[in-house]
Amino acid sequence: MMVDLEVKIEANERVNGKYYRLVFRSKPLAKGVLPGQFLNVQINPGSGDPFLRRPFSYYRAAPSGRIEILYEALGKGTSALARKKKGDVLKVMGPLGKPFTGRLEGGRKRVLVAGGVGVPPLIFLAEQFPSAYLLIGAKSKKEVLPKKQLALVKAKVLYSTDDGSYGRKGLVTRLFEDILRREGPGDLFIQTCGPMAMMRAVIEIARREKIPGEASLDKTMACGVGACLGCMVETTDGLVPSCTEGPVFGFERIRL
Amino acid sequence: MMVDLEVKIEANERVNGKYYRLVFRSKPLAKGVLPGQFLNVQINPGSGDPFLRRPFSYYRAAPSGRIEILYEALGKGTSALARKKKGDVLKVMGPLGKPFTGRLEGGRKRVLVAGGVGVPPLIFLAEQFPSAYLLIGAKSKKEVLPKKQLALVKAKVLYSTDDGSYGRKGLVTRLFEDILRREGPGDLFIQTCGPMAMMRAVIEIARREKIPGEASLDKTMACGVGACLGCMVETTDGLVPSCTEGPVFGFERIRL
């Protein structure tokens, strides 16, 4: 059930050159959560700035109520979040949205393709459901997550970096094409989240190779509950709110 | 010289049921400061809420650069200030305004009449310049300042409380009238700061008894430097900005 609660920050720390990790505890917000779902966070409750909430994927949610978010400080809201300290209060709505498909039919091999703010939900997915590969695209080595953050991932993790300072040099789609060549498109299932350009490329390849899959789209949101009609996605059955019908959409449903 | 600087909070703590005390360090902001002068504080730098700055009197300013502010959490801005922690940053403009008269001519006896947010500058004054009396009006005992805060005051401190739970029962003007009876109006000099109603009453008595004095007026401010014309005070020589011509005005100059 969706709730909106004040939570107290238990930890908020820099993880590497790119991400911060936020930890808090709330049983109602953690209950029944699946990877791909998200929270809508009021970063400065009681203040009017930033005015709107900011959406973040669950990075982890445990039955104990322990919830983690992995985030990048990109703009006003996430920078304000990065300045928060242990004990500070956030107002958090969730769980929102539809998750990634967990158990796959017909023993398909799961390939996860992640980049930027799309990394956290796919790590969560790879921790919860066995996956063949987790492919992560980054700019350089300093964005690569510490081993500890990937310890529970049930997948082979491969990195690509733009500058070649870690893993394969080039875009993450290169890694994806490597896998394709190695495994053949036959029984793969792709799940992707990251910059739109990356997902577009992944979906194009998948369509060409007739591989099914899902993408979690990153739309600017206000309400998070389907009320404002601000986050619409063009699908085969018309415009639908990404916050309630998504953020995860099957490739076959997305009109790009 | 007026400056506008970022300062780091060294302490911000509750003093009693009414006041908080803020401490930071800045030599340029402390240089040459006299009691009655004030600072204009951006409470959440980098955020647009609260939008305007908030003026606060210097409670103490030492040559070392150590500056203290004593404040009440009344509304949005001061409540946000009360939530600040050690290490947080404020943007502070100062020193602003004209101070209380320090050295008095003709050996006049200084009587300070304070209430509410007018207490801090008068404590500062009584620490810097010997005074006969510091009269403080409060609602009840829980607003009375701990002895430590008054340790350096060079004056006899008398309290009145509305409910009689500490000191004289009633308004602070009663204390003032006690003094008047005891000392006679002849060679007194009054300096007052606090709620407008209190100051009005004090000025009325002083005018009746022909006692000279000064009041520090509490006007809503925006710029603090005489630019917006928002804080005007009606004086014998016309409308003048309280932030530059005041906040301290001689009784003879104020038109009530």
Add this chain to the structure above:
Amino acid sequence: MKVDLTTKIGHLTFRNPVAVASGTFGTKDEYASFVDIRKLGAVITKTITVKPRAGNPMPRICETSGGMLNAIGLQNKGLEDFLEHKIPYFKKINTPLIVNIAGEDSGDFVTLARALHERQPVVKALELNFSCPNVEAGGAGHMRKTERILEIMRLVRETTDMTLFAKLSPELGDVVEIAKAVTAAGADGLSLINTLKGMAVDIAKRRPKLANITGGLSGPAIKPVALRYVYEVKKACPVPVIAMGGILTAADAIEFLMTGADLVAVGTANFVNPGATLEILEGIEAYCKANKISQISELRGSLNV
């Protein structure tokens, strides 16, 4: 002490003065997890048009200082869907609707009014959205727009005896004059205000932040403007007013009630705080108690000017 929040507008009675503003509360039960919708004074629906509308291209929203811009473009599923799928829900939960309608011409407005007339009493009143893009597109200059509005108003008035609120935007020109004219043409009350037209630029992309270039500014940023219109209109003609524009807290709502608003509608605030409506309702009640106000009408218009 019990506070009576019952609010009368003409022959209508609302259980309390707190409504939700058009287009900010979903179409049905989007907020049901957060608030008991049955406790609201009224639900003002998203604008309904005769035919479904796809709305504007994305991006449609962006944040601004103390508010947001939206260019949703009246996306809605049309009258038929509304009658079939939305009305029964509100009937079941016994929550009065003020149905917001718009059209490309006066015929549309009349069609909508006629159909909704049949759905009383769950449809309690109509709110005519006179700031919809198509109405605006139709008229060059303010004069012509006002004439069209008055014509629509008169035709809808002939169609139904339901309570009719004309929703005005400052974009229409001199709101006080239009308020008077639209009331003379048959409006029972006014809804003030719709969004202000605004724009924002993404300097990294060198593009407007909205695909539609401009959009409607809402939220606390516009509250002073809204309050001023409620004040000026109430002073000029004492008609019922549904007030909206930046109401986030009970204190905001009380500002509007003191200024004379009959109902207050919570809009953008729902996005920021899904529990806003009921917190506002409780806050109004608490304020009344603290100030020994036993009937909300004692608060209404009590501003000392």
Add this chain to the structure above:
Amino acid sequence: MKVDLTTKIGHLTFRNPVAVASGTFGTKDEYASFVDIRKLGAVITKTITVKPRAGNPMPRICETSGGMLNAIGLQNKGLEDFLEHKIPYFKKINTPLIVNIAGEDSGDFVTLARALHERQPVVKALELNFSCPNVEAGGAGHMRKTERILEIMRLVRETTDMTLFAKLSPELGDVVEIAKAVTAAGADGLSLINTLKGMAVDIAKRRPKLANITGGLSGPAIKPVALRYVYEVKKACPVPVIAMGGILTAADAIEFLMTGADLVAVGTANFVNPGATLEILEGIEAYCKANKISQISELRGSLNV
């Protein structure tokens, strides 16, 4: 890389496009401790009237979400004081003035223009404040106001060949139409926008927060509205525009410049950050460098729509 910020408007050259907005920078050296005034592109003065004006009663200002209301009421010491005490200061520091003027009738405007004409070149241009309370009081309805404005514009045009900016408020009605008309009547450029009329209520005192009841809304809250007017006016008639409304940072200024503004004026931001103007100037320069823009005109109007 050196960035050339020189900005031409007609035959005038400004050293950079960053000015201060009327009424927000004091009358002389109030901000001299915080910024080197000589670095500004221009100082737009507080409105000058022929006779001194005491302005409105207190309280005159209050904070709002993302902005503030003011009802200063054009308090100023009058033309004589300005000529005698203010002009010499700016002459000495070699900082160009755009003098903002207003009057109770067209005669006042002409008197002011004639006197200031003699004070070139330190007085570089005039900004005619067409949203002053008295001009507004004079006209009932928008039509009448517009006629008066055009009449004043024509008379001032006959008085001086100085560059004339007409400062408009959205309160005047259809800004695009008025912009066209006022340009036809002799304005060389437009200043967009003046404040929006607004109001705020102190619910504890049950009184308006301003003694004047209503006041002008300024600050980031109105930025989207200002930007939209600059966009619409620039699209409709390619005249020089001084843009203002909520410019707090270099990014804000760049939004306006991309939208086509010739100068940007920093207003309310000065109260919040006394160093705002020069920070904005430096920020614009840094943005140009980062984006390989060597002349500011390459940035101006570069919005892709």
